[in-house]
Amino acid sequence: MSECFERAKALYAAMGVDVEAAMARLDEIPVSLHCWQGDDVAGFENSGSLDGGLAVTGNYPGRARNAEELRADIAEVLKLIPGKKRLNLHAIYAETNGKVARNELETCHFSNWLDFAKEQNIGLDFNPTCFAHPLATNGTLTSADAGVRKFWIEHAIACRRIAADFGKELNNTCVTNIWIPDGAKDTPYDRLAPRQRLMDSLDAIFAEKIDPKYNLDAVECKLFGIGAESCTYGSHEFYMGYAVSRCKLLCLDAGHFHPTEVISDKISSALLYLDDILLHVSRGVRWDSDHVVCWDNELQAIASEIIRHNYEKRVHIGLDYFDASINRLAAWSIGARNMYKALLFALLEPAKLLADAENSGDLASRLMLLEEVKSMPFGAIWKEYCDRNGVPSGMAVMDAIKKYENAVLSKRG
Ligand code: RNT
Ligand code: ZN
Helix, strand or coil: CCCHHHHHHHHHHCCCCCCCHHHHHHHHCEEEEEECCCCCCCCCCCCCCCCCCCCCCCCCCCCCCHHHHHHHHHHHCCCCCCCEEEEEEEEHCCCCCCCCCHHHHHHHHHHHHHHHHEEEEEEEEEECCCCCCHHHHHHHHCCCCCCHHHHHHHHHHHHHHHHHHHHHHCCCCCEEEECCCCCECCCCCCCHHHHHHHHHHHHCCCCCCCCCCCEEEEEEEEEEEECCCCCCCCCCHHHHHHHHHCCCCCEEEECCCCCCCCCHHCCHHHHCCCCCCEEEEEEEEEEEEEEECCHHHHHHHHHHHHCCCCCCCEEEECCCCCCCCCHHHHHHHHHHHHHHHHHHHHHCCHHHHHHHHHHHHCCCHHHHHHHHHHHHHHHHHHHHHHHHCCCCCCCHHHHHHHHHHHHHHHHCC
């Protein structure tokens, strides 16, 4: 233990903060790493280009081209992130050589991923993939075509069963999130009918009861997407109502609201009415651009909300961004480390002093405290946390990434 850490710990203690307790609490908070940062949301179906309003920009060399490469990259990135991690898979990461239709997917098509999760001692999360598919060009669960709707309902049902198997096999609850790109480029005449169909499709998907010990269902709203500028059927109001009335998890993606609207302010409201929620921590720049998560004010506000109200068992934290313009392992680890950093920073807030100041109406002291914590020696605590987790800190993270880039990524065509 370094002298820096001991001094920093004493300074936090003077503010009534128990650093050891904070680190112990952080150990129990999982963050779900999205598998799709490693291959630009391509998956293994060779289905062609991404759509549904999703766009990955950049062509930095070294993209994982198959499951072995992706798992090798994830194994490497897990070594660079402290804390209790999970892995979030999409249905398109099935290993079927593209030969099994999405509505016929089974757990056996993910057996390598299950082995990998066991090897790494991590839980899995899951997502039906309702985009990048010939049947997804004109709506999925909202489609006016009953055959198309049926296909996507069957796909989502298959995904829930696979997810429940993940949960059972790993003895670790899986969270399955449904996001669909459905919406209208231009002003629709009827906004109700597609939403009615979406509600009915979701009810059909969730008709089968699955033990919440194995799988929890989440639904993800969005304000707009490319090609769905005028109306997105799965809006916030739609899914908030759906989640509350059906006891589902609401998924709040940080990039899915108006640029001045923040999800940190939605957590306490949503959790008054819902048992659990899912977060897609992302960073929108001017739009839902899915930039690498930075340790910015909003990320800190999200983490502080979770910690201040002891929500860590009810808020499932997932990451959702994709940057192909820089080394993908760097993108992954920078964003994930920032999530843990923000959680640790929140855990080191002088909670009692802040609550006392606020409750006694001493708002100047509240402001002073909130500003003072910004210059506390947080870096020494973070470094100690990384050391104890056996992961590098500072630019040593980049050194490890460059080493892997030279040895592995640069050899990929
Ligand atoms: C899209 C949603 C969705 C996807 C992933 C790949 O806007 O955020 O969560 O990013 O499922
Ligand atoms: Zn998302």
